[in-house]
Amino acid sequence: MGILDKLKKTFRKTSESILTAVAGKKIDENFYQEIEDALIRADVGAQTSIMLAQKLADKKFPRDATESEIKKFLVDEITQLLEPYEADLFDSTNKNPEIILVIGVNGNGKTTSIAKLANIFKQKGHDPLLIAGDTFRAAAVEQLKYWGNQLGIEVFHGKEQADAAGVVYSGIEKAKSENKDIVIIDTAGRMQNRDDLIAELDKIKRVMRKIDDTAPHKTILVLDGLTGQTAHLQVESFLNKVGIDGLIVTKLDSTAKGGVVISLTQKYKAPIFAIGVGEGIEDLQPFSASQYASAILGE
Ligand SMILES: Nc1nc2c(ncn2[C@@H]2O[C@H](COP(=O)(O)OP(=O)(O)OP(=O)(O)O)[C@@H](O)[C@H]2O)c(=O)[nH]1
Ligand SMILES: [Mg+2]
Known part of the structure; x- marks a missing residue:
């Protein structure tokens, strides 16, 4: 197809x-x-x-x-x-490594989208390292490791309940020493109104800047396309509190409200890096304005 x-x-x-x-x-x-x-x-x-x-x-x-x-x-x-x-996530990188921080509310599709992205990068000839910055749940590390194994992509993780910023720091050092060209950092899900958890993201950013003061090169907010207006609240909060470079909107395969991509871009001027169109590893697509417009009108 x-x-x-x-x-x-x-x-x-x-x-x-x-x-x-x-x-x-x-x-x-x-x-x-x-x-x-x-x-x-x-x-x-x-x-x-x-x-x-x-x-x-x-x-x-x-x-x-x-x-x-x-x-x-x-x-x-x-x-x-x-x-x-239309934001291109798949352009060639020269930041040694390009550091991509992935954030968002619990269950929005961060970890799955990271696996899908990493797969695309690998297919394009890149050598990504995934960092398991979700140290909150043991299962989160396992989930990322599972995908790493499936895809033949290296995953860096710390000890259980380790400090997320510390794991991120060590992971980036490792990526540098191994000449990885892309680092994708998974983070624990957090509600936009939990200021204590939002502060952890600031710490993660501060720590990576000790290695590369231009990092993170991209901060991507992952949104669940099923959540409608709630997605708007999430963008507003994360934009103001953390700063984001763009969005991945997931689960667009399960909604009749796929127009949410339009309202989000128009309201927040937020670039769309990719859209999640299913649960399979291939089900993440770079965002194309014309294809999206045709698809939501069935044209
Ligand atoms: N149908 C569909 N399901 C998706 C899509 N993206 C993610 N999912 C599903 O959403 C669920 C949650 O995905 P995760 O990647 O674990 O979400 P997360 O944001 O990492 O969750 P936490 O780590 O708990 O914050 C999983 O069952 C995924 O398979 C998508 O584009 N379409
Ligand atoms: Mg996760």
């Missing part, structure tokens, strides 16, 4: 929900309102949904315009909205 077909399948719930508003309808006042409502239901965000419906109305489609013409227009508009937020 090609990437776009796979994405269409991923976003089928979202596209079906939007398209029931379009299919077989006459183009009248009601039509634009229905599209606006459908976009809002798909979590596209009120402001953007109103704007898109207005643009459609301004375009003055003839009453007999086809569903496909309407969809193509929306695909183009959404692509333009999203293009500035």
